[in-house]
Every structure is written in structure tokens, then in C-alpha cells.
Amino acid sequence: MPELMQFLLSGVTVGAVYALVALGFTIIYNASDVVNFAQGEFVMLGGMVTVFAHHAGLPLPLAALIAILSTAGIGVALNKLAIEPARGAPVVSLIIITIGASIFIRGVTQLVFDKQLHRFPAFSGDEPIRVLGATILPQSLWVIAGAVAVFVGLWLFFTRTLIGRAVLATSNNRLAARLVGINTGWVMTLSFALSAGIGALAGVLVTPITLVSYDVGIALALKGFAAAMLGGMGNPKGALVGGILLGLLEALTAGYVSSQYKDAAAFVVILAVLFAMPQGLFGKKSTDRV
Amino acid sequence: MTVLLEIEGLGISFGGLRAVNDVSFRVNPGEIVSVIGPNGAGKTTLFNMISGIYKPGAGRVRLMGEDVTGISPHLLARRGMSRTFQNLQIFQSMTVLENAVAGYHLQESGSVLADLLGLPASRRRAAAAREGARQLLERVDLARAAEMEAGSLSYGALKRLEIARALALNPKVLLLDEPAAGCNAVETEEIDHLIAEVAASGVAILLVEHDMKMVMRISRHIVVLDHGEKIAEGDPATVSRNPKVIEAYLGTQAEDAHAHG
Numbered sequence: 088m089p090e091l092m093q094f095l096l097s098g099v100t101v102g103a104v105y106a107l108v109a110l111g112f113t114i115i116y117n118a119s120d121v122v123n124f125a126q127g128e129f130v131m132l133g134g135m136v137t138v139f140a141h142h143a144g145l146p147l148p149l150a151a152l153i154a155i156l157s158t159a160g161i162g163v164a165l166n167k168l169a170i171e172p173a174r175g176a177p178v179v180s181l182i183i184i185t186i187g188a189s190i191f192i193r194g195v196t197q198l199v200f201d202k203q204l205h206r207f208p209a210f211s212g213d214e215p216i217r218v219l220g221a222t223i224l225p226q227s228l229w230v231i232a233g234a235v236a237v238f239v240g241l242w243l244f245f246t247r248t249l250i251g252r253a254v255l256a257t258s259n260n261r262l263a264a265r266l267v268g269i270n271t272g273w274v275m276t277l278s279f280a281l282s283a284g285i286g287a288l289a290g291v292l293v294t295p296i297t298l299v300s301y302d303v304g305i306a307l308a309l310k311g312f313a314a315a316m317l318g319g320m321g322n323p324k325g326a327l328v329g330g331i332l333l334g335l336l337e338a339l340t341a342g343y344v345s346s347q348y349k350d351a352a353a354f355v356v357i358l359a360v361l362f363a364m365p366q367g368l369f370g371k372k373s374t375d376r377v
Numbered sequence: 378m379t380v381l382l383e384i385e386g387l388g389i390s391f392g393g394l395r396a397v398n399d400v401s402f403r404v405n406p407g408e409i410v411s412v413i414g415p416n417g418a419g420k421t422t423l424f425n426m427i428s429g430i431y432k433p434g435a436g437r438v439r440l441m442g443e444d445v446t447g448i449s450p451h452l453l454a455r456r457g458m459s460r461t462f463q464n465l466q467i468f469q470s471m472t473v474l475e476n477a478v479a480g481y482h483l484q485e486s487g488s489v490l491a492d493l494l495g496l497p498a499s500r501r502r503a504a505a506a507r508e509g510a511r512q513l514l515e516r517v518d519l520a521r522a523a524e525m526e527a528g529s530l531s532y533g534a535l536k537r538l539e540i541a542r543a544l545a546l547n548p549k550v551l552l553l554d555e556p557a558a559g560c561n562a563v564e565t566e567e568i569d570h571l572i573a574e575v576a577a578s579g580v581a582i583l584l585v586e587h588d589m590k591m592v593m594r595i596s597r598h599i600v601v602l603d604h605g606e607k608i609a610e611g612d613p614a615t616v617s618r619n620p621k622v623i624e625a626y627l628g629t630q631a632e633d634a635h636a637h638g
Contacts (some may be wrong), residue, residue: 248492249485256468256479262430263466267546268454268483 089220094342095335096218100227100296102334103234107289108311109318109326110237111282116321117245117258118278121181125165125189127308128196129283132158133290134299135196138205147207155287161192162283166275189304196301209295230292237285238327245323254278258321317357319370328368333357379441381406381581382458382550387426387436388605396422397605399436402598404550404581409572411584411592414602415625420585421463423602424554427583428460429453440550455483459548461539463555463585469528473519476527476538477510480545513541518567532559540571550581557588569595593617601625 108126115123133154140150169184210229215222244251257264257274264271289307290299297303314333318325333353340352360368382404389397397419404410412420426433432447439445440456468476485506491499514520517537522530527538536556543551556572557565565588573595576582586592592599592613599616601609603625609616616622 243493244489247495248489249482250489251492252479253482256471256482259468259470260466262450262462263468263479263542265450266454266460266466267479267542268451270451 090342092219092221094338096221096223096227098335098338099331100223100230100334101337102314102331103227103231104289104293104297104307104330105310105314105333106234106327106330107230107237107285107292108307109315109330110234110241110323111286111289112311112315113321113323113326114241114254114278114282114285116315118254118274119170119181120178120258121170121185122312122320123165123279123282124182124185124308124312125192125304126282126286126311127304127306128189128192129158129162129286129304130290130293130307131196131299131301131304132161132192133287134294134303135200135205135290135301136287137291137294138207138299139200141207147210150207151291154291155284158287158290159280159284162279162281162286163276165283166279170279171272171275189308193301193304200301202301204298204300206294206298224296226292226295230289230296233288233292234327234330237288238323241323250274250277313354313357316367317360319367322367322369325367325369379406380404380439381441382427382583383437383439383442384423384427385437385439387423387433387438389422389426389431389434395605397426397602400600400602400605400607401436402600402607402610404583404598406549406579406581407576408597409576409582409584409595410598410600411586411596412600412602413586413589413592418602418625419605420602421554422605424460424552424583424585428458428552454546457547457549458552459543459546459550460552461536461543461554461556463558465532465535465539467527467535467539469526471527472524473514473527473530473538474507474510474523477513477541477545478506480513480542481506481509483546510541510545513544514538516544517541517571533561533564536560537564537568540568544575548580550583551575552583554585555587556584557586557591565591 108130111126111129112122115121136154136157137150140153141147145153165188169188170181173181173184209224209226211225213224215224245255253264253269254274256269257271261271310333311330314329315326317333318327318329336353336356337349341349344352380403384403385401387397387400388395400423402410412423414420422431425431427438429448429450437444437446440458445453445456468479485502511520511523514523517540519534519538519541522534527535530538536559540553540556553572556568560568569591572582584592584596596613599610599613600607601616601622608621608625609619
């Protein structure tokens with residue numbers, strides 16, 4: 088029993104990270120139909136910039152803030168320099184551009200920083216907390232709380248605020264959105280900033296547990312993408328549930344079968360779900376009419 | 378009376394093709410002006426230039442005396458220009474009501490924080506938008522479909538929904554691209570009344586329409602395009618007697634008659 092509890096706790100922690108990455112995917116996807124494969128790089132940048140700002144002598148909260156803001160800036164730059172000039176290109180081309188951007192960001196990070204693994208101290212110490220015979224790191228609670236807070240914030244943003252609904256309107260029909268006075272260019276800028284900022288936040292939260300180096304983004308982007316697809320791309324609820332489910336699947340497979348199979352098991356389950364529900368668990372059926 | 382919309386020497390070419398060339402006319406408040414012409418005459422292209430979808434190659438568009446040539450559609454919406462599309466631009470996966478509410482986007486602007494906290498002011502704005510949207514849906518006879526997904530409506534109903542959304546912007550100039558296309562006789566008459574009503578409230582209306590009976594019935598002024606050029610303009614009676622217009626519409630027949638005569 089304590090064993091199961093341990094697997095569940097670590098699954099939820101990993102799942103919360105996937106959920107944060109998936110939420111980042113959700114925003115850009117909602118605004119532009121683009122799946123941004125540089126999302127993992129945002130997470131990596133969040134960790135790396137915090138590490139180096141902290142080493143330079145800044146207090147950790149300030150270093151984290153700088154990391155989040157500068158990553159948001161890089162997100163905006165990605166949109167302005169790479170996505171916007173290709174406006175009108177098919178979505179697939181835009182997605183390939185984001186893959187290119189991901190490779191580029193990784194390369195530049197390697198040059199500007201280094202290729203080493205880094206970490207900074209956990210926010211509330213490293214003393215494990217005992218829960219029902221299992222243990223959880225205080226930092227894991229930070230990660231889980233971060234994912235929940237971002238989810239609630241996004242949910243309110245999309246359902247309650249005018250700008251949030253403008254983002255949804257833009258994704259639904261860009262031309263119609265412009266006709267009712269929505270500045271779709273600004274919507275895109277905001278989406279990339281928000282998405283990159285959330286990715287960076289994930290990086291800040293998780294680095295004390297998993298460490299960070301220039302190349303941690305690829306795996307995270309893949310898992311976050313899988314989580315978003317599992318939950319239903321574009322739906323914040325789907326991103327959260329998909330992320331946590333994926334984390335749990337991995338932890339349980341690693342615990343009861345073998346850690347070598349954890350990725351495979353997770354992807355097999357995702358494939359099975361998508362066979363039965365191609366739109367994901369919470370995805371809307373698409374009703375495009377020609 | 379001030380001119381609401383003034384088109385001066387508007388033109389555009391695609392590659393070597395001159396789609397529209399040197400077209401000028403004006404629309405006054407409360408006036409319904411129709412643009413007619415055979416298929417491919419450049420009517421929709423002209424609309425796209427006026428509404429900022431295309432940047433004109435030549436000429437100017439003035440809205441209430443201000444030069445708005447080539448500025449983007451969302452800024453034109455802010456300045457009081459609203460339009461519908463021949464091939465519909467609807468938020469397909471939103472409900473009918475949400476589509477209409479979207480038209481209130483500009484009037485609803487408030488702070489993100491007030492929205493997030495659900496402050497009374499932002500709740501009031503949202504409620505006002507919903508109420509206004511419901512009334513508009515009533516006006517275009519779609520109130521019963523308010524909660525349906527827009528994508529599931531018939532073509533004629535979507536046409537009316539698009540008009541409702543355009544009206545939600547409370548425009549000073551309204552561009553309607555074939556509002557009656559795909560509508561039956563009864564629906565067409567309803568749209569007729571709606572357009573006349575809107576014009577009566579002082580809105581300048583520019584219309585592209587193939588239903589000649591409708592055009593002749595409601596237009597104050599008609600502009601005739603052929604091969605991208607303005608070949609005639611005037612009131613319905615004058616235009617319908619104009620030999621150039623008759624030739625443009627019945628060209629081959631007239632030539633045939635001549636050849637055989």
C-alpha cells in the first residue's frame with residue numbers, strides 16, 4: 088500500500104509538469120492552431136536563466152522572475168520573427184518552423200550558457216514530507232500547486248475575460264475576429280508571451296527536482312504534447328487531466344513493470360485512447376463545414 | 378449632409394490582371410447604395426479593398442472625411458465600418474448567441490483584472506452584451522436558435538446571423554455582400570425590411586446583390602461595374618435604362634441581334 092501511494096505521489100508530480108507544458112501548448116494552439124514544438128525549450132530556458140541569474144548573485148525569486156519574463160520575451164520574438172512573417176502558410180509549415188526554432192534555441196543556449204547539468208536549491212528545503220507511509224518532496228508540492236494555479240488562472244482567463252474570449256474567437260475564425268474589432272496580431276503576441284511564461288514557470292518549479300541542461304526541452308515537449316493530445320488539444324481541462332494521467336501511467340509502469348517500459352506503456356495507452364476518441368478525452372468534435 | 382463613405386479612384390491589379398480600375402462614388406448617411414455587375418466584374422474585390430482585406434493599388438477610401446485607405450479590418454471596425462461576406466465568416470463552433478455577442482467585443486472592453494474578479498462593472502457589461510445580442514437575434518428571427526451551434530444552421534440563417542453580428546458593432550457604414558443569397562422569397566423580404574430599417578436609423582449601407590428585384594426596390598443609388606470599371610451610376614430607373622448597363626448584362630445577345638439584323 089505505501090508502495091502504491093509512493094508511485095501515485097511521484098506520478099502526480101511528474102504529471103503536473105506535463106500538465107504545465109500541455110497548458111502552454113493549449114494557449115498557442117487556441118490562438119493559432121499551431122502546435123508549438125519549442126514549448127519544451129521555454130521550460131528549459133526557465134530553468135537555465137534562473138540558474139545563471141542565481142549564480143550571478145541575484146536572490147532566487149528575482150532570478151525566477153527574470154527567467155519567466157525573459158522567456159516570455161523570447162516567445163514574443165519567436166512569434167514576431169518566425170511565425171508572423173510566415174502568416175498565410177499552412178499550419179503544418181508553421182509547426183515545422185517551431186521545430187526549427189526549438190533546435191535554434193537549444194543551440195544558442197548551449198553557446199550562451201553551457202552543456203552542464205545545473206540545479207538551484209528547492210524553495211522549501213529538501214526534507215521529505217511523510218504522507219500515508221510514502222514521502223513527497225516539498226518541491227513536488229510547489230510543482231503541483233503551480234500546475235493547479237495556472238490551470239485555474241487560464242480557465243478564468245478563457246471563460247471570463249474579454250481578451251480570453253478574443254483568443255478563442257481568433258482561433259475559431261481569424262477573419263471574423265478581425266471584423267468584430269479584435270486585434271488578432273495582439274492576440275498572437277499575448278498568446279506566445281503567456282505560453283512561454285507558463286513554460287518558464289514550469290522550468291523554475293521543476294529544476295530543483297529534475298535538474299536542467301540545454302537539452303531537457305525535447306523530452307518535455309514530447310510528453311507535454313502527448314498529454315495535450317490525450318486530454319484534447321486546445322482544452323485547458325484536457326491539458327491538466329491528460330498531464331496528470333500521463334504522469335501516473337509512467338510512474339505506475341515504472342513501479343510495477345519496469346522503468347524501461349514507462350515511456351512505451353504511456354504511449355500505448357495514449358494510442359489506445361486516441362483510437363477510441365480521436366479528439367482526446369475532453370476534445371470537442373470538429374464541425375468544419377465546407 | 379456629410380459624406381460617410383467616399384471612394385475615390387480605387388483600383389487594384391492581381392499579376393497583370395486589372396481587377397478593379399478607377400472606381401469612385403459616395404455613400405451618405407441613411408443611404409442604400411448598391412454595386413451591381415456581371416459575375417467577375419470586381420464587386421467583391423472592391424468590397425475587400427474598402428474593408429481593408431486587400432490593400433488598394435490606387436485611390437483612397439475615406440470614412441467620415443478621414444483617410445482609411447488600406448488600414449486593417451479590426452481598426453476599421455473601431456472606426457465604425459462593419460461588413461458581411463458572400464461566403465460567410467462565422468464562428469462555426471460557437472453558439473449563435475456567442476456569435477452575436479462577439480459583435481459587442483469593442484463596446485465590452487474592460488480591464489482583465491475586473492473580468493477575472495467578476496467585478497460588477499464587468500458583469501454588467503457582459504450582461505448588456507448578451508441582452509443586446511438577444512434583441513438582435515430577435516430582429517433577424519434567430520432568437521429560437523440562440524443556444525444552437527452556429528455551424529449547424531442553414532445557409533440562409535447564417536446569412537442573417539452574420540448581419541446581426543455586423544449590426545452589433547453599431548456601425549456607421551455597413552457593407553453587405555450578397556445578403557439575400559441562398560434565402561427564399563420570404564427571407565429575402567425580411568432582409569429587405571431589416572436593411573431599410575437600419576438605413577433609416579442613419580447608417581450608410583453599401584450593398585452587393587444579385588437579386589435585381591431587391592436592388593431596384595431598396596437602393597437609392599446604383600453603381601454598375603463591368604470588367605473592373607464603373608460603367609454607369611444613378612438612381613435605379615436611370616441605371617436600368619442605360620444602354621451600357623443593358624449591354625454589360627445582355628452583351629452577347631445584343632451583339633447577336635445586331636449581327637443578325
